[in-house]
Amino acid sequence: MSQSVVIVGAGGHAKVCIELLRATGVPVACCIGGADSKEFCLDVAVLKGDHHLATLRERGHELAFVAIGSNALRQRLAATVRALGFNLVNAISPNAVVSHSARLGTGIAIMAGAVINADATIGDLSIINTLASVDHDGTIGEAVHIAPHCGLAGNVHVATRAFLGVGCKVLPGVFIGADAVAGAGSVIISNVAPNARIVGVPAKNLKERT
Numbered sequence: 001m002s003q004s005v006v007i008v009g010a011g012g013h014a015k016v017c018i019e020l021l022r023a024t025g026v027p028v029a030c031c032i033g034g035a036d037s038k039e040f041c042l043d044v045a046v047l048k049g050d051h052h053l054a055t056l057r058e059r060g061h062e063l064a065f066v067a068i069g070s071n072a073l074r075q076r077l078a079a080t081v082r083a084l085g086f087n088l089v090n091a092i093s094p095n096a097v098v099s100h101s102a103r104l105g106t107g108i109a110i111m112a113g114a115v116i117n118a119d120a121t122i123g124d125l126s127i128i129n130t131l132a133s134v135d136h137d138g139t140i141g142e143a144v145h146i147a148p149h150c151g152l153a154g155n156v157h158v159a160t161r162a163f164l165g166v167g168c169k170v171l172p173g174v175f176i177g178a179d180a181v182a183g184a185g186s187v188i189i190s191n192v193a194p195n196a197r198i199v200g201v202p203a204k205n206l207k208e209r210t
């Protein structure tokens, strides 16, 4: 069995995740990309097409990481990878600060400078990007993306596949519904409905702005 990690994805997010894994001493085997991917992602060879996953599994690879920015696609590909019998690893920067009381799922990425504070929960397949913070008692659902420089106050709850764009700020106790999208720089002061698309300070629905 090989203990090197198969990276599903071959774009910019994959580059960051490869460097995170290597920073913690975890070797990377190869990337799985699409037909239009480059031959290499950083210095890692890219195999084009998801069909390579089954072959790699047969050859003894058992660890994988899904490094895809799209929340829905990341969740779908993770299901495929798990069904093939891979185990998903975490990619957590040694320069992130993660409370000992935080609960972490699998297949998550926590980038450099991120802070996960006391009693927070990070769901499977979520991304806590560069310099983002999730404060005490926060819950981040499955396949969420908290983009760089987001600041979540205490007791903020973010449901499945929601996306907070770069630099969002969220007031204490706010609930953000599943598949919601918050534009870059949004200041979120009240609960957000599932599937909502919000922007601005304070954040409002894209369609309801005056």
Ligand SMILES: CC(=O)SCCNC(=O)CCNC(=O)[C@H](O)C(C)(C)COP(=O)(O)OP(=O)(O)OC[C@H]1O[C@@H](n2cnc3c(N)ncnc32)[C@H](O)[C@@H]1OP(=O)(O)O
Pocket (backbone or CB within 6 Å): 129, 147, 148, 164, 165, 166, 181, 182, 183, 184, 185, 186, 198, 199, 200, 206
């Ligand atoms: C490491 C990484 O890179 S992680 C990735 C981080 N990525 C991001 O943070 C991207 C965040 N994405 C955004 O902010 C996007 O603009 C979205 C999702 C809010 C909207 O995208 P789209 O649906 O394509 O909307 P579009 O660009 O057509 O803009 C629609 C309207 O919203 C406005 N708008 C778009 N984004 C914002 C924003 N962040 N704040 C305020 N207004 C905005 C536009 O000016 C436009 O206004 P108009 O109707 O008056 O002309």
